[in-house]
Amino acid sequence: MPVLKNVRHMLVAFAVAMSAPAGALAQPVLKIFDSHLHYNVEATSAYSLDSVIELFRRNGIGGIVANSRPNRGSQMLVEAKAQGLWVVPFIRPYRVPSDVQNWFNDPAIYELIETEYKRGYYKGVGEFHLHGEEYRSPWVKKIVDFAVERDLYMLAHSDEQAILGLFSLNPKAKVIWAHTGFSGPEARVREMLDTYPTLWAELSYRSGISNGRGISAEWRDLFARHANRFLLGSDTWVNQRWSSYESTMREYRGWLADLPADQARLIAHGNAERLYGGKIEP
Numbered sequence: 443m444p445v446l447k448n449v450r451h452m453l454v455a456f457a458v459a460m461s462a463p464a465g466a467l468a469q470p471v472l473k474i475f476d477s478h479l480h481y482n483v484e485a486t487s488a489y490s491l492d493s494v495i496e497l498f499r500r501n502g503i504g505g506i507v508a509n510s511r512p513n514r515g516s517q518m519l520v521e522a523k524a525q526g527l528w529v530v531p532f533i534r535p536y537r538v539p540s541d542v543q544n545w546f547n548d549p550a551i552y553e554l555i556e557t558e559y560k561r562g563y564y565k566g567v568g569e570f571h572l573h574g575e576e577y578r579s580p581w582v583k584k585i586v587d588f589a590v591e592r593d594l595y596m597l598a599h600s601d602e603q604a605i606l607g608l609f610s611l612n613p614k615a616k617v618i619w620a621h622t623g624f625s626g627p628e629a630r631v632r633e634m635l636d637t638y639p640t641l642w643a644e645l646s647y648r649s650g651i652s653n654g655r656g657i658s659a660e661w662r663d664l665f666a667r668h669a670n671r672f673l674l675g676s677d678t679w680v681n682q683r684w685s686s687y688e689s690t691m692r693e694y695r696g697w698l699a700d701l702p703a704d705q706a707r708l709i710a711h712g713n714a715e716r717l718y719g720g721k722i723e724p
Contacts, residue, residue: 470724471502471695472502472695472698472706472707472710472711473502473503473504473710473711473722473723473724474501474502474503474504474674474691474694474695474710474711475503475504475505475506475507475528475673475674475710475711475714475715475722476498476503476505476506476507476674476675476676477506477507477618477644477673477674477675477714478507478509478569478597478620478644478646478673478675478676478677479506479507479508479509479675479676479677479678480508480509480510480511480515480534480569480677480678480679481494481508481510481515481516481518481519481678482510482511482515482678482679483510483511483512483514483515484680484681485515485678485681485684486514486515486518488681488684489681489684491518491519491522494519494684495522495524495527497684497687497688498524498527499526499527500688501687501688501691502691503527503691504526504527504528504711504722504723505527505528505529505530505711505714505715505718505720505722506519506527506528506529506530507530507531507532507565507566507597507675507714507718508520508529508530508531508532509531509532509533509534509566509568509569509597510534511534511536511537511538511539511541512534512536512537512538513531513533513534513558516529516531516532516534517531517561519531520563526723528720528721528722528723530565530566530714530718530720531563531564531565532564532565532566532567532568532569532595532597533554533555533558533559533564533566533567533568534568534569534570535551535554535555535567535568535570535585536570537554542571545570545571546570546572546576546577546579546581546582547579547581548581549581551581551585552581552584552585552588555567555585555588556588559588559592564594565594565595565718566589566594566595566596566597566618567585567588567589567594567595567596567597568595568596568597568598568599568618568620569597569598569599569620570596570597570598570599571599571600572598572599572600572604572607572608573600573601573603573604574601574603574604575603575604575607576604577604577607577608577610577611578607582608582611583611583612586608586611586612586615587611587612589615589616590612590614590615590616593616594616595616595617595618595717596608596615596616596617596618597618597620597644598617598618598619598620599620599621600619600620600623601623602623602626602630602634605617605619605623605634605641609638609641614640615640616640617638617640617641617642618641618642618643618644618673619634619641619642619643619644620644620646620675620677621644621645621646621647621648621677622643622644622645622648622672623648624647624648624649625648625649625650628650628660628661628663628664629660631643631664632664632667632668635667635668635671641671642671642672642673642713642717643668643671643672643673644672644673644674644675645672645673645674645675645709646674646675646676646677646690647677651697652693652696652697652700656697656700657697657700657701662701665701665705665709666705669701669704669705669708669709670708670712670713670716671713672708672709672713673709673713673714674694674709674710676690676691694710698710
């Protein structure tokens with residue numbers, strides 16, 4: 443009888459294995475670190491903390507950079523201490539939507555950053571919006587120096603001029619270029635990464651990576667040269683981005699599968715682990 447029982451168990455296990463999707467047993471799902479995520483006040487009222495943590499679990503998200511308007515949303519994610527989720531909080535210099543337009547000229551924002559930093563767990567400042575010559579504000583200079591002195595990253599939603607301006611204010615700045623500028627020549631992105639070793643590029647909303655038949659030749663070359671400088675992000679700036687979160691991650695995994703495995707791992711989570719000094723759970 444025990445022999446027949448063991449045989450039955452073996453047959454069931456074999457049937458389950460044969461019915462699994464092709465490749466499902468070959469390797470685990472590639473974990474992703476979401477380096478640009480907002481849990482804004484509009485999202486906290488529409489999506490419970492438990493529901494977003496479950497969303498991360500379903501999509502193989504092992505870590506996030508949380509930056510929210512106001513910062514309470516990021517604090518909630520930190521305080522949840524969700525198993526298997528590494529939360530890296532950034533200080534968002536926004537209290538209300540209108541701060542987007544004038545934060546860089548508002549001394550109260552500098553005070554907000556100083557106050558939030560005292561919580562002791564922030565790794566960066568941003569996401570903030572800065573364009574053209576707005577970086578010339580003396581308050582931006584103070585914030586950049588504040589970040590450099592405390593070894594903080596800056597997540598900048600900026601055009602090229604403002605990115606270069608941040609480095610002109612302090613060459614030791616550590617800048618993550620949100621959306622990698624959205625568009626523009628890949629060759630120019632390469633030049634900027636070549637020139638500024640403390641510049642990283644986050645890829646949400648970035649156009650031209652995939653041409654429908656796989657990664658474009660220009661981006662394939664760029665990833666081969668600078669695989670250690672790119673990060674992935676969801677940019678859940680409005681609730682619709684939460685609704686499409688799963689499709690965003692499927693799109694990332696689609697073109698990551700078209701890269702050499704070592705490059706894919708760096709972009710998916712390895713670079714974030716190196717920058718923020720931690721490790722996501724396998």
